[in-house]
Amino acid sequence: MPNNFNAKFISLAFLIVLFFQQCSLFSTRNPEDPDDLGQIPFIQPDRPEIILQNLSNSISSLSFQNYLSCFSSTSFEFVPSFQASSTNPGIWEGWSIQEEQTYFTNLATEASSFKGHGLVLSDTRYEILSESKQQFIASYTLTIVHNRNSQGVPNTSIGEIILDLEADSNGLWYITKWTDISRETFFSWSELKAVFVRG
Secondary structure (H helix, E strand, O other), X not given: OHHHHHHHXXXXXXXXXXXXXXXXXXXXXXXXXXXXXXXXXXOOOOOHHHHHHHHHHHHHHOXXXXXXXXXXXXXXXXXXXXXXXXXXXXOOXXXXXHHHHHHHHHHHHHHOOOOOOEEEEEEEEEEEEEOOEEEEEEEEEEEOOXXXXXXXXXXXXXXXXXXXXXXXXXXXXXXXXXXXXXXXXXXOHHHHHHHHXXX
């Protein structure tokens, strides 16, 4: 009887060990690359509309690499809203990709601990200027949840955006000019840039 009990106990113990090995409950796994956490992949912009998808994705994931990849590295111009131009006249002269990077990096740093960022584009339309040039026009609602509400900086910017889009020699599209138009008394995207480019 004891021998029979011991054999059953050993068999049961063996089955339990085998079960846990098969399930890999205690096995280690390779850590995820921190750069990939929460990031939405950048899509090759071989069509103009993909630029807007990449721009929207880079905002919701606060990815400054993907954000900057939406713009032409050789030719870029930003035209701020009238209100932002009036209240921050010295900022916009010579605005370039460098200022875009500074603004977006500072913004992402102060918004990274929050959720709910997003860009909503409505009343969208494309105007075809040539085979390699188009203009995108839309109303926007930009939501960035950041930590400067106590300083009177809203989480939502509202206005109209006009983007000049151009294809390079490889057929990939980029933003070469960005015009921001404020709407009534709403806080504009330009005003958000003015706040965060200062750091």
